[in-house]
Structures are given as C-alpha cells and as structure tokens.
Amino acid sequence: MTVTDELRARLGRVGIWMPPPERLGVDPVEVALAIEGAGFTSVWEGGGNPDQAALDRIESQLAATGSLIAATGIASVWTWDPALLRAAAQDLETAFPGRFILGLGVSHAPAVEALGHTYQRPLRKLEKFLDELSHPAGHGAERPLPPVVLAALGPKALGLALDQAVGTHPYFTTPEHTGFAREVLGPGPLVIPELAFTLASPAEGEATARAYASRYLRLPNYTNNLMKFGFGPEDLEGTGSDRLIAQVIPNGPEALRERIQAHLDAGADHVVIQPLGDDVFTDAALAVLGETVGDFLKR
Numbered sequence: 015m016t017v018t019d020e021l022r023a024r025l026g027r028v029g030i031w032m033p034p035p036e037r038l039g040v041d042p043v044e045v046a047l048a049i050e051g052a053g054f055t056s057v058w059e060g061g062g063n064p065d066q067a068a069l070d071r072i073e074s075q076l077a078a079t080g081s082l083i084a085a086t087g088i089a090s091v092w093t094w095d096p097a098l099l100r101a102a103a104q105d106l107e108t109a110f111p112g113r114f115i116l117g118l119g120v121s122h123a124p125a126v127e128a129l130g131h132t133y134q135r136p137l138r139k140l141e142k143f144l145d146e147l148s149h150p151a152g153h154g155a156e157r158p159l160p161p162v163v164l165a166a167l168g169p170k171a172l173g174l175a176l177d178q179a180v181g182t183h184p185y186f187t188t189p190e191h192t193g194f195a196r197e198v199l200g201p202g203p204l205v206i207p208e209l210a211f212t213l214a215s216p217a218e219g220e221a222t223a224r225a226y227a228s229r230y231l232r233l234p235n236y237t238n239n240l241m242k243f244g245f246g247p248e249d250l251e252g253t254g255s256d257r258l259i260a261q262v263i264p265n266g267p268e269a270l271r272e273r274i275q276a277h278l279d280a281g282a283d284h285v286v287i288q289p290l291g292d293d294v295f296t297d298a299a300l301a302v303l304g305e306t307v308g309d310f311l312k313r
Contacts, residue, residue, distance in 0.1 A: 018180045021161055022204060022283050024083065024112070028274060028310040029056030031087055031208045031286040032295060035071065037061060040295050046075035048297045050082040052304030053311040058087030058183070058208070058286045062121060065093065069102045076110045083112075087183055087208070087286070088119035088165045091139055092126045096146035100159065107160040117183045118143070119165030122233045137170055144178045163204060167191070167239045172198040180204055181283070186236045188261055189276040190243040196281025207277050210263050210288040211270045213306070219265035222290050224253035227263060263290070267306045274310055285310075 015023075030049050035042040049057050059072065063086040072084045089099065099116075106114040120126075120136035127133055147159070164175040166182040172195055175182045181204025182195055195205050210226060212219035230236050237250045240258070249255040254262075264273045270287070277285045287307070293299060304311065 016202075017161060018202060018204060021083075021112070021115075021180065024055065024081075025204075025206075025284040026055045026311065027278060027284060028054065028307055029058060029083070029206075029284055029286040030054050030300075031058040031060065031210075031288040034059060034061035034063075034068070035295075038295060042071045043074055043078045044297075045295050045300075046079050046082055046084070048295070048300045050079045051297070052300040053308070054300075054304065055081070055311075056083040056085060056115075056284070056286065058085045058117065058206075060087050062093060062125065063089040066098075066102060069106065072114065073106060073109070076106070076113055081113070083115060085115035085163070085183075086117045087185075088117040088121075090121040090125070091118055091143040092121055092129060092131050094143075096143050100147050103160050104157040107158060114160045116160050116162045117165065118162060118179075119183075122235055124233075137174070140164070140171070141174060141178075144174070148178065163206060166195070167235065169198055175199065176203060181206060183286075184208070186210075186230045186262065187239065188243055189273070189280040189282075191239065192277045192282045193280035194243070204283045205281055206284045206286060207282050208286050208288055209270075209273055209277060210290055211273070212263070212265045212290045213267060213270070213303070214265070214291055216265065218291075220259065223259050223263040223265060226290050227254040227259060228252065271307060271310075274307065 035045055046057060075084050103116045120140050123133035162179045163181045163183045164179045166172045166175045167184055172182060176199050183206045185208045187207055192205055192207050212222050231250050231254055245258055249258045264270050274285050
C-alpha cells in the first residue's frame, strides 16, 4: 500500500474545514477535541497559515487528540521561505507520523499584494517553491516531508499536483470540478474538495451563504473557474445567483448530504465540510453535525 492509499483509507469520506480558530474566538485544542469526538477524521485550517504560530497551533491540536489528521488548507507560498516551511513540516511529521498534511497554494492577488508582492505568474511561483521544498540545500534532506496537496483548480495546476504532490484540495468548487480534477489526475492521487454549508432556517441560511459567497465572488481565481463549469457572469454578480448559492453552498441536512454524495460520486476521496454561521464550532454543534452526516463517517 502506498502512502497515498494509506492516507486515503485513514481519512475516510468526510472531514472538517474551518477558518483559523483564533479568528473565530474558539480554543484550538478544544475545537480539535470536539471535531474528533464528533467522529470526524480530519481538520483543515484556512487563513493562509502564514507563519510558525499557525503550525504551532496545529501541533497543539495534534498533541491533544488521538488520531485526528490536521492539514493546512492552505499555507500560502508567498509568506514562507521553502527551507523554513520544510523544517517546520518535518518537525510535525516526525512528532506525529502520518497525521499532518501540508496543503499549499498561491492565495489571491489582494492578499498577496497586501504583503507587498506582485501577483504575477503564480503557477511559476508555486512550481519554484515546490522545487525548493523538495530539494533542500544542506541539512534536512534525511527527514521525510509530510504528504503535500495543492489548492489546484485549472489543468496546469492539477498537472503540478499530479507530478509533485499526493493530490489536490480545491476550494469553493462544484462536483463538476471534482469530476474534472479526477479526470486530470487519474485514479491515484487524492481529490479533497471543500464544501461550505449551513444548517439554519431557509432565510437565515441564505443570508449566511450569500455573505460568505460575496467574499469569494470578488476573487478571479474562483470566478474564472466557476465560469468553466456552467456559470455565467449573471451568476457571479454581487452575492451570487440563486442557482450558484444552491449548488455551491447547500442549506439544510438533506441538501448537505446530497452535495457530499455528489462530490464523492464525481471522484472525491474526502470531502471537508465547512459549517457557516454563529457558534457552529461548539461541542454541541459539532456533535449534531456528526449525527447529520453520520452515514458518511462509517468506515
């Protein structure tokens, strides 16, 4: 069994995606324990994971839990030196073998430009970063890296994931994109899409979904990708069309289960679901979520 096959088996079908715990005002260790206690096998943490403090937080979550897999979803290649990230990732792999996944991505122009960089040739930036990450100068080569996945959307980025990673972790996409990613990658690599959702009342759920969508519909990486899978300019204006909201951000238990299954049917190995709303990362809320998707958590 390959490392990828072993990881696929351990991940199962559904995990959790969440913003940085500190942004939500929740304790990272407590939320990790609640996620594992609710039956989920993984937690994927966004926010760009720009520095050592982000990985220290993941270390504390791994130390507190028994088998939970933690991943950066993603770490931005614009904020890290490859050698420093390699050493930090190796430390986690050494301390918690098989329980850390290094998700990498190129982020987005506004975030990168806010750091003082010019967002040009992002794919080349990622390719160069991976080369330096995989071929360290000097010390560090003797310790293995954890599995690496890339936040790949288009065919060129997916090709890079095929060549230099164990798979892809796309965000704000549809099952149709999952099927496309599987076609490009073939059967071996992992496909791990993010899926945001709400479990609120229809009116509250729609408001929450639209507030969430409005942030991402301002980012060309996502809108350009959505237009390749059946959405037009009218779907991407403002907070998104009714059709887009229904397909990308399901509301309610039945719709959530249907979209998880659609991603799995399209070729996903592991779907990481992101609850939207207030107080969605409490022990009680995560326990309810575990029950809601319980059939997917069974091995």
